[in-house]
Amino acid sequence: MTLGDAAEPLVHIEDFRMDFGDTTVIRDLSFDVHAGETFGFLGSNGSGKTTTLRALLGIYQPTAGTLHIDGKVFEPRDGARLGYLPEERGLYKKEPVLDVMVYFGRLKGLSKNAARSWSENYLERVGIPEKAKTRLDKLSGGQQQKVQLGVTIMNNPELLILDEPTKGFDPVNRRLLMDIIEEHKRAGATVIMVTHQMEEVERLCDRVILLKDGVARAYGTVEEVQEEFGGTLYRVTYEGVLPESDLYDVISAGDGRAELAPRQGASEEKVLRELVETGAGIRSFTPARISLDEIFIKVYGEQHELAEG
């Protein structure tokens, strides 16, 4: 299977709805992922990200909608060039590392020798070649994660679906993981990544979708999403009391520092003038783009406010 036709999106989800009993967890979700791009799938716990991925991969049957990979519903026989790292991690814990890796390599269509050779090279690369014959459950959590990642990227998948890939990784292994993702990205692989690490999304992702309560709340390139949620904010340092104004919202404030989100029609000039004229004691005023973290908090902050209300 060779994935991806430049004219068609590699992953196409349209009007996807998912009910569990009487509860609708995803409603009318539509988005595309194009071949070669890195796509960030964002949302808080329980927002429906994992459910969407499972439905896309045929693990769940969707209630309604179209979920296609390369123009058709995914079937396991198409999995040879797919690398899926699920949220729920696990391998055959009582088997030796190499045996498990070779098994999955064989399932992905590699010959036994090729799977063995690939696995040995990978273990060498991630610094645990001596663990090849060790049972998985005798490995540390981080080492198990490395093996799991190895199984995921075997056979150079053209589509990588990573559900919270950095979960359980220490900073060193996280760096390794990011390097590997970037390598695959450079090699032309399409990456769909569920994560809560917004700095990674900003660094790696071409486009993102932000899900809340099963509904897409933002979708597009990182810049487009930032623009949609105010695009620009102002970082100020000040003395005294920061005044309230109709021209901006205070995102955060304290210790003489604040982040202000301009409201509709409020230009940089107007906001600065307002601050100066109200005698806020402004010492610095720096325009900046709103971060995905801030957008995330903004979107989910509404939820908390509603819940509290």
Add this chain to the structure above:
Amino acid sequence: MALTQHNLGTVVAFEFVRTIKKKGFVIATLAIPVLLIVVFALVYASNASSKASADAQKSAQFSFAYTDASGIILSPGAKAAGGTYSDNPEAAIAAVKDGSSEAYFQFPADPTKEPVKVYGADKGVFENGKYEAVAKQLLEASAQYAVGSPRLTAALTGKVQFDSETFKDDKVAAGVGGVIPPMLFLVVFYISMILLSNQMLNSTLEEKENRVTEMILTTLNPTTLITGKIISLFMVGLVQILVFLAPVGLAYLFFRDRLALPDMDLSSLVFEPGPMITGALLLVGGFTVFTGVLVAIGAIMPTAKEAGTIFGPLMAMMFIPFYTFSLVISNPNALIVQVFTYFPLTAPVTALLRNAFGTLNPVEAAIVIVELLVVGSLIIRLAVHLFRYGSIEYGRKLSIAGTFRRSELTAK
């Protein structure tokens, strides 16, 4: 298709190799033949000492006194055996009690109405039997002499062999020799289920408990996975049976006499095509049904411990038909036998028993075989379905109805 076959072979090889490499499996599998070898060695040693002991007893002589109110006992014979006639029973008994005489036999006037009383000095449980044996031998030899014909004596004492022949459809019926071969399918069914059922139950639980299901379901069709597991388990079972039978076979071939193993006349076994084919198909059908049920339980239950609560009653279904064993053989039309014949979980054992004893007619056999294969296939499909939708319900017991509500939904 090619990838599916490749994957089936990969699953079978992986599951088979990792099972037979497990320490627990190796120990459990080797424990039985080792135990058998130890038992055989003990029997061998015991038989050697028993033989020496029996030889010693044969040559051993003991003196005894006897009284004979029947007049049957011949005094020359009694004298040759070490006997001395006594006319005082009380004194003879007293002599045995004080150890001055080894034994005393009191033959009554009518041995058919009164017992022959045997008194002897205690020589231990096993050796004490010699007194009664000698008294009996003495009585029989004297009676034979009185009748004047060994043949008549044999006829009177029932020491005659009978060779029966019965006929069915104008042919000599096979008898027990015809029951044993189809009964072997029942034995194979029991052995395979006892050896493999626990592994069947755990085979799909492992994916669930190890959280490996999602990785598997995106690379492998669940039908391929479960088919591969069943095939590998069957191969594992064959390996176990061969390992278990090896010492028995070797012992029978090379040490049969020394181990006092029965000399089986294999030529008396009759392999009739009908019962043999029926037995084989019932075995396959029964194996399919039970395998499907066990895999389905594994898919529903979150842990092996919880699965065990259902496992017990299921296994009981295999043994319940034996409670009606006599009815199964003598009155196959009894309601309970009919119910057991057609209820899928009791059908394999009941039908295999009836097939071996010739009470399962061809129509009934065909119905049960078709039923088992159809029900077994449906249950395996259900098991695959439950695995597919149940095995990602990590740590939770699955609602079967819930999986169907979910799977009724379409991806279109």
